[in-house]
Amino acid sequence: MRKPNAKDVARAAGVSPATVDRVLNARGGVDVEKERCVFEWARRLGLDRNLKSRPTRLVRIGTLIGPESNPFYKRLSRAFARANQIFLPANVQCSVRFCNYLDASETVAHIARIEETCDAIIVVSPEHPSVSTALSSLARKKPLVAMITDLPDTGRLAYIGLDNRVAGRVAGDLMGRLLGRDGNEVVLITETNAMLALRERELGFRDVLAERHPDCRVVGVVETSDGKRGGELLREAVEERPKIVGVYVVSTGSRSIAAALAALGRSASTTVITHELTPARRTLLKTGAIDAIIDQNPELQAQTAVEFMAHHFGRLEAAPRPLTTPLTLFFRENC
Numbered sequence: 001m002r003k004p005n006a007k008d009v010a011r012a013a014g015v016s017p018a019t020v021d022r023v024l025n026a027r028g029g030v031d032v033e034k035e036r037c038v039f040e041w042a043r044r045l046g047l048d049r050n051l052k053s054r055p056t057r058l059v060r061i062g063t064l065i066g067p068e069s070n071p072f073y074k075r076l077s078r079a080f081a082r083a084n085q086i087f088l089p090a091n092v093q094c095s096v097r098f099c100n101y102l103d104a105s106e107t108v109a110h111i112a113r114i115e116e117t118c119d120a121i122i123v124v125s126p127e128h129p130s131v132s133t134a135l136s137s138l139a140r141k142k143p144l145v146a147m148i149t150d151l152p153d154t155g156r157l158a159y160i161g162l163d164n165r166v167a168g169r170v171a172g173d174l175m176g177r178l179l180g181r182d183g184n185e186v187v188l189i190t191e192t193n194a195m196l197a198l199r200e201r202e203l204g205f206r207d208v209l210a211e212r213h214p215d216c217r218v219v220g221v222v223e224t225s226d227g228k229r230g231g232e233l234l235r236e237a238v239e240e241r242p243k244i245v246g247v248y249v250v251s252t253g254s255r256s257i258a259a260a261l262a263a264l265g266r267s268a269s270t271t272v273i274t275h276e277l278t279p280a281r282r283t284l285l286k287t288g289a290i291d292a293i294i295d296q297n298p299e300l301q302a303q304t305a306v307e308f309m310a311h312h313f314g315r316l317e318a319a320p321r322p323l324t325t326p327l328t329l330f331f332r333e334n335c
Contacts (some may be wrong), residue, residue: 004045012045013037032059032119032313039314059092059313061306062114063122064107065147068098070252071278072298073124076148079302087306090315094122094306102192102225104128111138119313122160122305124148126194143312147305148296149197157312160305160323162296164197167327168204168250171273174292174329175205175246176213178271183215186246187237189222189230189253198250201275205248219244224253231256238264249274254281258289277330285335293330301325 006024010017015034022030023038024047030038035057063080066073077096084093095118099110107125111134114121120143125131132154138144139155146152150159175186188205190198202221209216219241222233230253238244238260247270249257254274261267267289274281277295284290304323310316 004047006047008045009038009041009047012041030057032057036312036314043314043317057091059090059120059309059315060118061092061094061120061122061309062118063094063096063305064099064101064110064114065096065124066098067100071280072252072276073098075278076124076298076302079299080306082299083302083306086303087310087315090310092306092310092313092315094302099125101125101131102194104130107131108134111135114138115142118142120144120309122147122309123151125151126192127151127153127196128194143309145305145308147301149195151196158308158323160301160308161197161325162327163324164200165204165207167275167294167296168201168206169208170204170327170329171201171248171275171292171294172205172208173212175248175271175273176209176216178273178291179213179216179246181215183213183217184245185217185219185241185243186248187220187222187234187241187244188218188248188250189224189234189257191224191251191253193223195251201250205250216246229253229256231258231260235260235264238266245269246271247273251275254284254290258284262289277335282330282335285330285332288332291331293335295328295330297325297328 006020007017010020019030019034020038023035065076080094080096097110099107101107108130115138122145124147135154144156146156146159148161188202193199206218220237224230234257261270272290273292274290275294277293281293285293304321307320311320
């Protein structure tokens with residue numbers, strides 16, 4: 001049996017020998033998808049060449065995330081900047097765009113610009129029909145990865161993030177245990193029901209209460225749209241139903257919620273559980289205004305997303321790490 005050569009790689013990858021030569025000798029000028037195929041088949045066939053040299057062509061990944069005013073997305077943006085440094089040898093780089101993803105037209109416009117300028121997209125978005133249509137169109141041409149919240153009907157290559165149903169179950173079990181056997185009434189505060197991750201958290205929360213803590217009842221779900229009115233809407237809910245003793249903040253708005261409970265004189269008697277260890281929430285946790293935070297580690301998620309893309313484009317030989325990322329529970333004593 002003879003050793004494989006560049007012509008064998010060209011036949012397997014469906015490209016010309018000249019294209020294989022340009023890729024393997026880092027001369028550039030090759031379409032990113034053809035380059036990926038060449039690297040893939042060179043490895044599969046065991047071509048006796050150094051395939052670990054830094055590729056010439058930059059793979060540009062457009063990353064569309066939530067608004068910059070949200071501390072979680074600021075943290076995620078910094079995480080992508082660090083991931084860019086980690087994967088610099090693979091010549092894969094992410095450019096982050098902040099977006100008011102509750103505005104579907106703005107989100108679609110960002111997607112169109114990314115499609116024009118980038119080789120792939122990583123996106124955090126609710127499931128607006130027009131956004132899903134735009135992403136489905138893009139996914140037929142370029143790799144698409146959903147992050148933080150899944151977009152299963154868009155043709156995306158992968159979802160990277162928490163198992164949000166499990167996260168909701170953790171929150172529900174913790175709420176039931178903290179309220180004790182007497183249970184009583186709980187209200188949920190969410191940003192938008194258009195986001196699958198938040199719906200999954202709510203389902204997990206309700207499921208575990210029904211299974212293990214039947215005396216702990218969800219009596220309402222408040223949708224804030226932007227997170228800013230959470231405190232006002234909670235105050236109205238508590239005034240209407242004084243037996244509310246638990247608040248599950250599924251997404252944003254913890255500061256206004258803590259302020260509302262303080263104004264009502266209910267801080268000590270109300271259990272509050274939320275997500276994402278932002279600086280403001282860390283402070284609220286330390287002062288006892290929040291009882292527990294479920295964090296999803298955006299630093300790990302950003303690194304996983306860039307690693308997945310690098311592997312997809314043939315820039316990394318080793319298989320990427322698991323795409324479902326773990327959660328971490330924070331209390332006052334370990335925040």
